[in-house]
Amino acid sequence: MVLPWHNPVLLAEQAATIDLLSGGRLDLGIGKGYRYNEFAGFCIPMEEAEERFDEALSVLVKAWTSDERWSHQGKYWQFDNVVVEPPAAQQPHPPLWMGAGSPESIEKVAARGHNLLLDQFASIEQTGERIAIFKAAVEAQGRTFDPMSVAVARSINVVMTEAEREQAIAARMAGRQRTEQLASHPSGRFRSSINSYDEGREGAEAGVLYGTPDEISERLQALRDRE
Structure with missing residues (x-):
């Protein structure tokens, strides 16, 4: 809210x-x-x-x-x-x-x-x-x-092949770009906190859990271990 x-x-x-x-x-x-x-x-x-x-x-x-x-x-x-x-x-x-x-x-x-x-x-x-x-x-x-x-908060994409992974990453990058456009003032006067993150492929991969169910389970455990 x-x-x-x-x-x-x-x-x-x-x-x-x-x-x-x-x-x-x-x-x-x-x-x-x-x-x-x-x-x-x-x-x-x-x-x-x-x-x-x-x-x-x-x-x-x-x-x-x-x-x-x-x-x-x-x-x-x-x-x-x-x-x-x-x-x-x-x-x-x-x-x-x-x-x-x-x-x-x-x-x-x-x-x-x-x-x-x-x-x-x-x-x-x-x-x-x-x-x-x-x-x-x-x-x-x-x-x-x-x-x-x-x-x-974490997005999860279950992918079983490398092609599916690439498709998911591309969709994530496009979504991030759209979100950044909506978040920022047209003049650039206001820049949202989202703009502080990596806008490229590395950033798109870092914030999302991609992989098979087993791979995602491992990354979820890694997140939990951070506590």
Whole structure:
């Protein structure tokens, strides 16, 4: 869920409703977004993304955890004497999985006590480095690191022949190029975090699991070992 696009009180109510209907099985993934064209489509300046994310997250948690009516006067959102219903099934609120990639943003996730959601573009080595940063930040606060508090997004392509592998890699590279075009400002003024990854074949192979079921199983184990 890209928080800068959403009214945080409405989102709190919608998420709590889903949590109740699912019997307390909702996990909510959140991020600040990274595609310029999407922010433009919602008429939200992308340079406001981080501030909007921080404020929306603060309101979201307050909406779930307040037992009484409350108010909020922020830069982007103002709420007066509100109560959010229904309450979520999970208390104090459903688990939050916060997308992050830079060391600073990963440390923010740890400081807030949320779970870490890592992207699908990083290599196994980069993923391991980010998990290590998160682990150190959690332990620096006197908490025990739980490997299950980290989720890694990953595309999987089951290929049985070299020709199928080449076809899958070519499709991945084309998809990456399209994503980078959508993520960047036409003038080049804003460059998304996705642009920091290798745009060529090596990058296309590093962030995806290609291979037979056995080969993919081995690479999944390598990812798990990074914890």
